[in-house]
Amino acid sequence: MYEILKVRNITKSFGGLTAVNKLSFDISSGETVGLIGPNGAGKTTLVNLLCGSYYADSGEIEMDGKHITRMKPYQRCRMGLSRTYQIPRPFPELTALMSVVTSALCGKKRTNRGLDDAAAEATHYLEFVGLFSKRNILARDLTFFELRMLELARALATTPKLLFVDEVMAGLNPGEANRAVHLIARAKEEFGLTIFWIEHVMAVLMEAAERIIAIHFGEKLAEGTPEEIANDEKVIEAYLGSGWRKTDK
Amino acid sequence: MVDAEIKRDRIIIRYKGKKWDWMLEPRYWRNTFIWTACLLIFPILCYFISPILLNTLITANLYAAIAIPLGLMTVGTGRLNFGPNFFVGVGGYAAAILSIAYGWGPLKTLAPAILISLISALLFSPLVILARGLYYVLLTLLLPLVFLEVTFIYSDLFKGDVGLAGIKLLMDLGDVKINFLMIAYLSIFLVLLYLLVVNKILKSRYGLIMAAINDDEEVAHGIGVNINMVKILAFVFSAGMIGVVGWFYAHYFGTFAGITYLPLTFMVKILLVIFIGGRAQVFGCVVGGYFVAFLEMILIATLGNIQPVVFPIILLILLFALPEGLFGIYRKRRYREYLPTLHVRR
Numbered sequence: 001m002y003e004i005l006k007v008r009n010i011t012k013s014f015g016g017l018t019a020v021n022k023l024s025f026d027i028s029s030g031e032t033v034g035l036i037g038p039n040g041a042g043k044t045t046l047v048n049l050l051c052g053s054y055y056a057d058s059g060e061i062e063m064d065g066k067h068i069t070r071m072k073p074y075q076r077c078r079m080g081l082s083r084t085y086q087i088p089r090p091f092p093e094l095t096a097l098m099s100v101v102t103s104a105l106c107g108k109k110r111t112n113r114g115l116d117d118a119a120a121e122a123t124h125y126l127e128f129v130g131l132f133s134k135r136n137i138l139a140r141d142l143t144f145f146e147l148r149m150l151e152l153a154r155a156l157a158t159t160p161k162l163l164f165v166d167e168v169m170a171g172l173n174p175g176e177a178n179r180a181v182h183l184i185a186r187a188k189e190e191f192g193l194t195i196f197w198i199e200h201v202m203a204v205l206m207e208a209a210e211r212i213i214a215i216h217f218g219e220k221l222a223e224g225t226p227e228e229i230a231n232d233e234k235v236i237e238a239y240l241g242s243g244w245r246k247t248d249k
Numbered sequence: 250m251v252d253a254e255i256k257r258d259r260i261i262i263r264y265k266g267k268k269w270d271w272m273l274e275p276r277y278w279r280n281t282f283i284w285t286a287c288l289l290i291f292p293i294l295c296y297f298i299s300p301i302l303l304n305t306l307i308t309a310n311l312y313a314a315i316a317i318p319l320g321l322m323t324v325g326t327g328r329l330n331f332g333p334n335f336f337v338g339v340g341g342y343a344a345a346i347l348s349i350a351y352g353w354g355p356l357k358t359l360a361p362a363i364l365i366s367l368i369s370a371l372l373f374s375p376l377v378i379l380a381r382g383l384y385y386v387l388l389t390l391l392l393p394l395v396f397l398e399v400t401f402i403y404s405d406l407f408k409g410d411v412g413l414a415g416i417k418l419l420m421d422l423g424d425v426k427i428n429f430l431m432i433a434y435l436s437i438f439l440v441l442l443y444l445l446v447v448n449k450i451l452k453s454r455y456g457l458i459m460a461a462i463n464d465d466e467e468v469a470h471g472i473g474v475n476i477n478m479v480k481i482l483a484f485v486f487s488a489g490m491i492g493v494v495g496w497f498y499a500h501y502f503g504t505f506a507g508i509t510y511l512p513l514t515f516m517v518k519i520l521l522v523i524f525i526g527g528r529a530q531v532f533g534c535v536v537g538g539y540f541v542a543f544l545e546m547i548l549i550a551t552l553g554n555i556q557p558v559v560f561p562i563i564l565l566i567l568l569f570a571l572p573e574g575l576f577g578i579y580r581k582r583r584y585r586e587y588l589p590t591l592h593v594r595r
Contacts, residue, residue, distance in 0.1 A: 091468070097459075106469075107473045115454040
C-alpha cells in the first residue's frame with residue numbers, strides 16, 4: 001500500500017464560479033475510493049482535472065512520485081491513468097473491436113506493438129466485458145449499456161493503474177447496473193486496479209467503496225469509511241437530505 | 250484436365266490439384282487489377298481515337314492526385330481543409346521560380362518543391378491545433394486567396410498578372426502526341442502511387458489512430474494518442490503530396506500562374522471531386538477526378554462562359570442527392586470497415 005495519487009490544494013474556477021476549491025486527498029494503491037456530492041458539486045470537473053482535460057489553476061497533482069499537474073492527457077494515460085465518461089463517448093464510426101484496439105495501441109508504451117498484437121489483446125478486454133459477439137458492430141449501433149461496457153473495455157485496454165469511473169450507473173436499469181458493478185469489482189481483482197468511483201447512487205458506494213470523499217461546492221465536506229460518511233451531519237444535510245435513513249439500504 | 254464448375258455465387262476452376270475461384274457477385278471482386286488495367290488502357294485508346302482527350306485525362310489524374318492526399322489530411326486532422334490549392338500554388342511556384350532562375354529541369358526542382366511545400370505546411374500546421382470547425386474552414390479558405398494577393402503585390406517575383414513562363418518541360422521526346430501520352434502515363438503513375446501510399450497508411454495502425462481522431466479528438470487524447478503530433482504529421486505529409494501536383498502542373502504546361510490554381514473556382518472543382526468520389530474514399534477520388542474533368546470539358550464546349558457558375562450548382566445538387574457520392578452507390582456498406590466517413594466538425 002503506497003500512495004498512488006496525491007492531490008494537494010487544487011483549485012479550478014470558470015470565470016467567477018469556483019468549481020473545485022483547495023481540494024486535497026490521497027489515494028492508496030489497491031483501494032476503491034468513492035466520491036459523492038450533490039449536482040454541480042464539481043465531481044466531474046475534478047476528474048477532468050485529474051485526467052488532464054483541464055489544467056488546475058493552482059495546486060499540485062502527484063502520481064507515483066511524479067508531478068503530473070502540467071502533463072497532457074495522453075502522457076497521463078501512458079503513466080497509468082484512465083477514465084470512463086459519464087455520458088458514453090464512443091468512436092461512432094469504428095467497430096467495437098477497433099475502438100478497443102485503438103486504446104490497446106496507444107495506451108501504455110510497449111515496444112513493437114503492431115495492429116495485430118493490439119487486436120489480439122483487445123479481444124481479451126472485449127470478452128471480459130461481454131461484447132465479443134458484437135465485435136464487428138459499429139459503435140453507433142450499440143445499445144446504451146453496451147456503450148458503457150465498451151467504454152470500460154476501452155479504459156481497461158490502456159492498462160491503467162488507476163481507473164476513474166464516472167457515474168457508471170446513470171441511465172441503466174437495476175439489472176444492468178448490477179452487472180456493471182460486479183464487472184468493475186472483477187476488473188479490480190483481475191487487473192489489480194485502484195478505482196476512483198464517482199457515483200450518485202449511495203447504496204452502491206456503501207458496498208463497493210472502502211473510503212468515501214464527500215464534496216460540496218468544490219470543497220471537501222468529509223472523508224472516511226462509508227458508515228462514517230452516512231452518519232456525518234454535514235453530508236446528510238448537504239447531500240443525502242433529512243429523508244435518508246440507514247435502514248433504507 | 251481443366252475442370253470448371255459453376256456454383257451459386259462463384260465459378261471454380263480446378264487444374265492439376267490447383268484451384269481458382271471467381272466470385273460472380275461484383276461487390277466481391279478484387280477490382281484493383283481491373284481498375285488499374287482500365288486506367289492504363291485509357292490513354293492508349295485516347296491516343297488513337299482523339300489525342301485532345303489526353304489533356305483532359307491528365308487534368309483528371311491531377312485532380313485525383315490532389316483529392317487523394319486531401320482525403321488523408323481530412324481523416325488525419327479531423328477537419329476539412331478548404332484550401333488544398335494553396336499547396337498546389339506553393340509547390341508550383343517553387344518549381345517554376347527555381348526552374349526559371351537556375352534553368353533546372355523537373356528532376357532537380359522536385360526535391361526543393363516538396364521541401365518548400367513541407368516547410369510552408371509546417372508553418373501553418375498550428376492551425377490544425379488551434380482552429381476547429383468553421384474557423385478552420387475559413388482560415389484554410391483564406392490561405393490560397395491571400396497567397397494570390399501576394400503574387401500580385403510581389404509581381405516582380407511571382408508575375409501574378411501574366412504568369413511565369415519559360416519553365417523547362419516535363420519531357421521532350423520530339424513528337425507532341427507521344428509527349429502527351431507519356432505525360433498521361435506519368436500522371437497515372439502518380440495517382441497509383443498516391444493511392445497505394447494513402448491506402449497503406451489508412452489501413453495501418455496510424456490510419457486507425459487517425460480514424461479515432463476524426464471521430465472524437467478529446468477521447469482519443471484521453472486514451473493515449475498524441476493527437477497534436479498525429480494531426481501535424483498528417484497535415485504536413487499530405488501537403489507535401491499536394492505540392493508535388495503543383496510541381497507537375499508547372500512543368501507540364503511550361504507556365505505557372507497563381508490565378509489559375511489559387512482562386513475559388515479551382516477549389517470548387519477539387520471539392521466536387523471529393524464529394525462525387527465519396528467522402529474519404531481514396532479510390533473514389535479517381536472516379537470523381539475523371540467525372541469532373543470530363544464534365545468540365547463538356548461544359549466548356551457547350552456552355553462557354555457561364556461554366557464556372559454551373560460547377561457550384563452541381564456541387565450543391567450532389568450534396569443533397571448523393572451524400573455518399575457516386576462511389577457510395579457502388580460500395581456496399583461493410584461493417585468490418587473501420588475507415589470513417591468524413592464529417593466537418595462544428
